[in-house]
Amino acid sequence: MKKLTRRQFMVLSGKAATGAVIFVACGLPERELIVQSPVELPEDLVRGEDAWFATTWGDMPGGDGLIVRVMEGRAKKVAGNPDFPVNAGKQSVRHDAALQLLYHPDRISRPLMRRSKGGALNPISWAEAEIEMINALEAAGGVTVVTNPLRGHLGLVAEQFAALYGGRHIAFDAVEQGVLHGAVDRVFGQSSLPDLDIGEAQAVLSFGADWLSTWVSPVSLSVKYGQFRGQGHRGYLVHVEPRMSMTAAAADLWIAPRPGTEGEVALSIAKEIIDHGWASSGDIGAFMENMPDGALDNYGASAVAERSGVPEERLKRAAEKLGTNRPALAFAGGSTGAHANGSFNLSAIYSLNYLLGSVGSKGGIRSNPASPLSGVPSSATGASLEEWENEIAQWRGGNVRTVIVRGADIVHGLPASVEVKGALRAVPKVIAFATVLDDTAAEADLVLPEKSFLETWGSDIPEPGPGYQTVAFQQPVVGPTVNFDEVGLVSDARGFGDVLLWASGDGLGVSSMEDLVRNASGQLFDLGRRSDSINAPDKRLFFNGALQRGGWWDNGATGDDLGGAAPNFMELGKEAKYSSTVPAEEGEEFHLIPFQSNALLDGRLASTPWAQQSPDPMSSAVWETWVEINKRVAEDLGIIEGDVLFIRSVNGEIEALAYPHPGVPPGVVGVPMGQGHSHGGRYAEGRGQNVMSILTDIKDSETGALAWAATKVRVSKSGLRRKVPKFEGTVEAFPTEPGVPVLVVGPDETAHEAEEANHHLHQQSIYGGKE
Amino acid sequence: MTTEVFGKHKWGMVVDVDRCTGCQACVLACQVENNVPLNTQERYERARGMAWIRVERYWEGEFPDVKARFIPILCQHCENAPCEPVCPVFATYHNPEGMNVQIYNRCVGTRYCANGCPYIVRFFNYWEPVWPESFRNHLNPDVTVRSRGIMEKCSFCMQRIRRGVRNAAKENRELEDGEIQTACQQACPTDALVFGDIDPDNNRTNPGRAYSMINDDRAYTLLPRLNTDPNVIYLAKVDPDREGGAGGH
Incomplete structure (x- = not known):
């Protein structure tokens, strides 16, 4: 064996040490991969016990069941009640934002009075x-x-x-539902809104109602939309609305007619279905029974295409989808009813259900039963x-x-x-x-x-209900935030109902909302039904059960059969009217479509910063009032994003920031409701503009309801420009090639196939066909 | 007895783009749950709004043949996360349950991780978060309020995972599929978000909902050529009128 010299030993040792250092440096030290942290993450620790209380928010349309997380007497989170049949545990931005009504820093702390007017x-x-x-x-x-x-x-x-x-x-x-209730009553003979069985339908035709965002009961309808998309055979959605709303964006086919012509569009679809034999003779009979002879003669696809501005091919495609996919249902609301001919539009559209054979059937329109509590309103408008x-x-x-x-x-x-x-x-x-x-x-x-809904007793009967009798109970989930507490929160508030009962003396027979709710629970117990929600041996336990589950429901108690035949809606006022406009030199003429904000609604949540900062689904704009205008039209007019535009009607003028996008029909501008408050706390005051202030007073010819979608305006540049506050642009979007990030597949196409096709297209665009 | 075992699961999420309506319920639910600061008008104007989950909207075509496509984007909790090796202080790391985790008290705010993330889901606290005193009542005590200079991102609602695992252990039972819901999933009205254990070993006998969706024909991941191996799986948007060929954004 060769003898190792001192020099050789030193060289080898040095190399080994260097190698060891290099080797270690190539990877992370083992302890760093395993040991989490010398100090545990707060998220790793479970702090305290929370309690979830079931309740509802009686002021909101829809009547969703809620649960509220409470820790140490403070409400932390509002979520959907998974037990409750209307919204099945789901929620909207409005529900989360509502928590800030409870802890709002500008809550009125004590009664205020002025000694004289002014x-x-x-x-x-x-x-x-x-x-x-x-x-x-x-x-x-x-x-x-x-x-x-x-x-x-x-x-x-x-x-x-x-x-x-x-x-x-x-x-x-602000967004009247009187036309809707009137049409439902006229067509189905019941004034409370029916159950729309979207989840079981194969085709849905909706008009004007932004039902996935703000219309009537958007959370429950969104739950049904999820079911509609998730069925074995995916449902097909046609949406007709002169503005691209969230619902229009979700539709498989969006049709944007001239505002006010929606009823005609519905009748042209009806005529196509009849002419192609896509409806049974019985259903055609039910649809036409009360109509004058030749009622549909004037509603051929080509004629309606001309009057409505909708390409004839789209009308025919909508008819085919409805006619060949069953069950199918049709419904309407929102801007479709907000015209001088709103009642005609809605009546014509709801009557389509007779033609589709979907009245009272699975995947169609079903009635909701009357309130199980005598005298307690189950419908309101x-x-x-x-x-x-x-x-x-x-x-x-x-x-x-x-x-x-x-x-x-x-x-x-x-x-x-x-x-x-x-x-x-x-x-x-x-x-x-x-x-x-x-x-x-x-x-x-x-x-x-006034106390918020999280501090008071109450009840709600959801409208539209789930198709069977349902009552939601509202209970105080936190103690009243009375006087100065340790964080300076001040509110010596009382419940509206409790004050009215107090002011009534013994006139109404009870002294508090709590008593009323207890009595209601007793009445439900006395019905003696074995329901899916609560079964208890006595009234006290029944009441506890109702509070724990957030209400009472009996899915055996369904509504009466809807049936019969469509009414003669042709006798209703069929002509849409539009407001006149200010002189031509003051800007280009557009049809104004106001729409409820996804978060603020008509402005009732404008005081909460969570709602204010929630991006609008289409524009991602926040905290302001903007105006949606067609991108090409804006280019022609020299309008770019952030331009302050004057929007003038004969009734007044507002300013709004331009937000051009390709989803706006050329003759239309859309402006969200909800801003322009003189008061409303630090987050609402002086913010944006109130589009309702420039609406003209055209009314539905049957009900006298405000035709809030019938105003025409002129739009012109003010010469000023401001940045549109919006989420878009906060992060860099990365559509580097087709299919990234939103991959779209056709029927029977796999994601892999679509990705390959997209990649091939991308390569072609770069290399001109040579990969 | 069932004990609380860390590292037993591999968490993932399936996002069905076909169901997403862009309603923003997930965005606000996440913000409330995780004490994400208020996005004031000034923050938006300076392009510094924060959202652990966001809904992106892409336009396709021109009127009348125009489509708006929505997609929720959150931390993809990548197995090969580009954000992890660049952190000089190991504030971001991959935990044994498949999650990409941010340790706030290690973070020194270099923002290397944000630069490294191709999905742009990491947000930096440029300002100290401020709430009016009364709004502090609704802060979630389970979640740290991050101070200025700290990077933050989706944690898959780790506090809910911990609570769920602990409750199951306390009750001496196995965790059930669907028992733990992230705040965004809980809110989503169309059921577009499904969170769950996607470890194949844990799904052999009784496959969970999320696991059974990840091999769907419509399943894809974002930016697959980067080989980040995300634990967030997307299901493609369906266009019934598409006649094959390329589409989407």
């Missing part, structure tokens, strides 16, 4: 406020109670309270603009001495032509209940701090 609102005690309220109610003259549309026990109390004082309860809904004009004339004429307002921001939501602010000033005593001062409460003489 004076300042100053804090007073509840004792003083009570005296003021009783004096106002006992003074001679009429009383009007103004609320949002209320179902359940709060609706009952408001109605009975107004009657007790010889007054009137009138509901306000706002009064029509015509009714509002009459009511406000009474105020202005000095015939109403006291107006009580709650949950209805009429100053913000009614068209400027009504001049509601002046009318309120003519009423001697306006009493407003509010959590945060809104534009209407700011006009009141007495402002009473």
